[in-house]
Amino acid sequence: MEDLGPFDFCAVVLAGGTAARLGGADKASIELHGRTLLTHALDALVDAAEVVVVGDPVPTERPVTFCRESPRYGGPVAGLLTGVDALLRTPRTVGVLAVDMPHVSALTFRRLHEAASSRDGAVLVGPDGRRQLALVLDATRLAAVRPGLEAQHGMAVHRLLGPLDLAEVAATGDEHRDVDTWTDLRDL
Template identity: 60%
Template sequence: MTLAAVVLTGGTGARLGGRDKASIELGGSTLLERALAATVGAHPVVVVGEAVPTSRPVTFAREEPAYGGPVAGLLAGRRALTPTPDLLVVLAVDMPFVTAGTVARLVAAANDGDGSVLTGPDGRRRLVLVVRTARLDDVSPTDPHGCPVHVLLAPLDLRQVTAVGLEGRGVDTVEDLRELEAGG
């Protein structure tokens, strides 16, 4: 079974005062490097966002036009993958506590359906999932710009994988970042 990954970094960072999320450092590593470490078992990896130096080989892609939302980014990353992998890891760069172990749990859970998705303690889905690429292709909209993630995922049979520890914790706002930088 082949496994590839798409890491989404291309948002505007509006709730973070316009900061580039991929370049934010936590614990001595950028959020992008943390995401690449989490996807170490996937090959190839497509990063959807601006090209920057990375510790491992990746392909960079962008949705056209830029800033079309996470579904447009995900599908731009998907289109950059050749050959087509069996499974696709999708990871938002602002999920700094997702690890290779998290991805392994998601891959294991994906065996029984169309894929799996990480859920937080509140039961809400995070933008951390593994999906059968063929099924993603089946449900992809013609125009993904502005399409909500929940609409894309609604027809899929995704197993829920509950986040352990801080895995489900994201960096969405300046307050989130300050709290994490302070050790919380």
């Protein structure tokens, strides 16, 4: 991997889930306000030098790398680590964003980066105190807690991130809202 320096930020968009509560629809292609959820996610990651989307390829205006975890539908940890492995650059920090969070913005990621200073990373937290799949991680610290391949499939994110010292950043507005059902999409 090419090392581009200590200030680099690369990102992984998690878009490869089953979307069971959406009847198996491809979340990345679902439109909100005339733009796909993937477009919203890529806009939020505009500061990233490189973006990997873990999911099936769909048209984008921004150049990205698409990949899939193996076996498919391994969950967010398998997707995250597959995405990190697909990066062409060795970043200092890795942004992670679920494709179904259309109100996360570039400002959200700037706040996460600011909060992550001198920590292992930062995670967006909803008003109910739940950690969301919008975070920034120190790439070296992530590599240090990375499990073996067998443990990645189906692993819960909180187990992966448990050993890390993460700052919690309170969501503002609707940043924490995601699209798990058609009702969620209608309400957004």
